[in-house]
Amino acid sequence: MPPSCRGSINKEGLQPVALFTKKHKELVVAGEDWMTDTSTSCIIVGALIVIITFAAAFTVPGENNQETGFSISTNKKLFKVFIMSDVMSLFLSTTSVLVFSGIFTSRYAEEDFLKSMPKKMVIGLSTLFFSIATAMIAFCVSVPLILPEKWIAPLVGLLARMLTPGYMVNAYKVKNIFMYSSYFAL
Known part of the structure; x- marks a missing residue:
């Protein structure tokens, strides 16, 4: 609606x-209803990722040193990538759970649907998508640390390369729909 018409009044006296x-x-x-249902589903997924990544942080892949109790793999680059991606996934999924919880506490007023709710949904979905991606990285990196066979790592890498693009395309479609409808639509 053109800004000049926003203050006009119709026959019923309504702007x-x-x-x-x-x-x-x-x-x-x-x-x-839609925001509540979507938030519920995303909170469940986010909470599952929090549980898995928290457990993975304390159940380190690879063998342990019998004297110290620490993992033998701690000096390997793959181990560092595993820890970093696991921690990122943990923090991102925790953030998404908190953001989606914020949607539940919203008052669902009409003006909230213009900026506040879509902003929360975009942030929540983005952090959830990135937490899933970093959890996938942690999984792919942990396989060569656990299994000594040389042929398994390329196989896992190939499967990840096949599945990840499809996941990312779908994730970005959903996020871009929210971004466009919230910030760029007239």
Whole structure:
């Protein structure tokens, strides 16, 4: 709507914003239901990733030194990549759970659907997607640390290269839909 028409009044004495609110009350209810359902699903996924990555941080892959109790692999580059990606996944998934919890505590007012809710959803989905990606990296890196066979690492790498692009395309489609509809649509 052109800015010059925003203050105009129709025959019923309503401004455009008030008329839209009156005619689309069910849209707010449907939006609230959709946000709640989506947030619930994403919280479950995020919580599962938190549990898995937390456990993986304390169940270090590879053999342990019998004298010190620490992993023999700690000096390997793969081990460092595993720890960094596992920690990143843990923090990103925790952030996504907190953001989606914030959606539950929202008051679901009409103006919240313009900026606040889409912003929370974009942040929550982005952190969730990146936590899944970093968890996949941690898994792929841990396989060669655990299994000494040389042929397994390339096989896992090949499978990851085949699955990851499809996952990333779908993840970015969802995120871009939110970004476009929230910040670039007229």
